[in-house]
Amino acid sequence: MAENRLSETDTFSFEINQSNASNYVSDPLTLWAVSSTVNSISANIDPRWLWRANVFLESLTASVWCPSFPRSPYPEFYPEDSAAEKAAKLMKLESNHPKFGLQLLRRKSATGSWIEAACPVIQNRGRRFYVPLINPYLTANEVKIFGRFDRLGVSFKDYGDGILGGGSITSNRIYDTLYIEGEYRVELDLILMAKRPANTVMNTITVGPNPTLLVSANLNRAYFEIQNQGETQLLWGFGTSGSNATSHPFKMPPGQIYYPGNVAGFIPTDAIWAKVIEGTTTVLIVESSYQ
Incomplete structure (x- = not known):
């Protein structure tokens, strides 16, 4: 071992x-x-x-x-x-x-x-x-x-x-x-251990042209899911500030859902930020934490 x-x-x-x-x-x-x-x-x-x-x-x-x-x-x-x-x-x-x-x-x-x-x-x-x-x-x-x-x-x-x-x-x-x-x-x-996630949180957040904090950093994060529920492309990223949502963003078209595989090492624990180029969109966030 x-x-x-x-x-x-x-x-x-x-x-x-x-x-x-x-x-x-x-x-x-x-x-x-x-x-x-x-x-x-x-x-x-x-x-x-x-x-x-x-x-x-x-x-x-x-x-x-x-x-x-x-x-x-x-x-x-x-x-x-x-x-x-x-x-x-x-x-x-x-x-x-x-x-x-x-x-x-x-x-x-x-x-x-x-x-x-x-x-x-x-x-x-x-x-x-x-x-x-x-x-x-x-x-x-x-x-x-x-x-x-x-x-x-x-x-x-x-x-x-x-x-x-x-x-x-x-x-x-x-x-x-x-x-x-x-x-x-x-x-x-x-x-x-295959620990059972607890403390599941679901929120909808309105995102505009300036980076918006979707969820704070969470070292116990077990799962997260992002869904773009609006009609404008969403740009989002990880980090202590919203700069990655601007300089190195993930691009999510309207209606798309993203969630990483639930495998050790693939669940990011950083804060998550998002923005749009113009207008606003609604983002659904689902996050679970380990006990």
């Missing part, structure tokens, strides 16, 4: 420093809004298609430099240390040296409550260092799937030593920076 799949990969990045870090303590920074990502790829899909979105956060990394905090030593790991022993050494260093928490938050909608997903401990390691945030903080059994309306955010937790840009060495606070960069992938599986 590869021919019926749309895929998009893109990145996002943010810089947080002493000038804006405090803003995100009470009002988390939204790193990624899944719905916006999905909408950007689905907005122009023909309404005859049903689709399902699969969303993946492929990578998320924080690049940290916080010299305003006293330096914390690296844990002394040995090759023979078990995972539990390494974790115990790391927690001992974290508990005895200045630190702050980098909160990773999730919520199910734009207005829902933020829920903490993880809170890596950040300390000054004496140089810029990199923290991979997906594994282990946002991963369960290697699965990194987000719902369509999920949002990923970041905030800070003060453990008593201040947050980014709020450490003990005043002269170095301006250098505290944190860069977050992520990469995501969206896949849309498309299913062509």
Whole structure:
């Protein structure tokens, strides 16, 4: 079904420093809004298609430099240390040296409550260092799937030593920076459905020598029909203005009916304009839209 799949990969990045870090303590920074990502790829899909979105956060990394905090030593790991022993050494260093928490938050909608997903401990390691945030903080059994309306955010937790840009060495606070960069992938599986048209509209319109808007643009248009019911030749065209009805018109003699084949890709969704060379004519318009 590869021919019926749309895929998009893109990145996002943010810089947080002493000038804006405090803003995100009470009002988390939204790193990624899944719905916006999905909408950007689905907005122009023909309404005859049903689709399902699969969303993946492929990578998320924080690049940290916080010299305003006293330096914390690296844990002394040995090759023979078990995972539990390494974790115990790391927690001992974290508990005895200045630190702050980098909160990773999730919520199910734009207005829902933020829920903490993880809170890596950040300390000054004496140089810029990199923290991979997906594994282990946002991963369960290697699965990194987000719902369509999920949002990923970041905030800070003060453990008593201040947050980014709020450490003990005043002269170095301006250098505290944190860069977050992520990469995501969206896949849309498309299913062509024979959807039943609804909202059928029928109008008669008097058309004169100046272009007249017969019907507005309609992305959900399923069918339309034009009938020239007068005794004067009708000129009509598609577009955002009536210029095509003048420069590149379809010509319809009196009494003629026109309707395109009801085949995917052949139903125009633009606005439709019409005019006559002289006098007036009456035009019958029939338009149906998909549900």
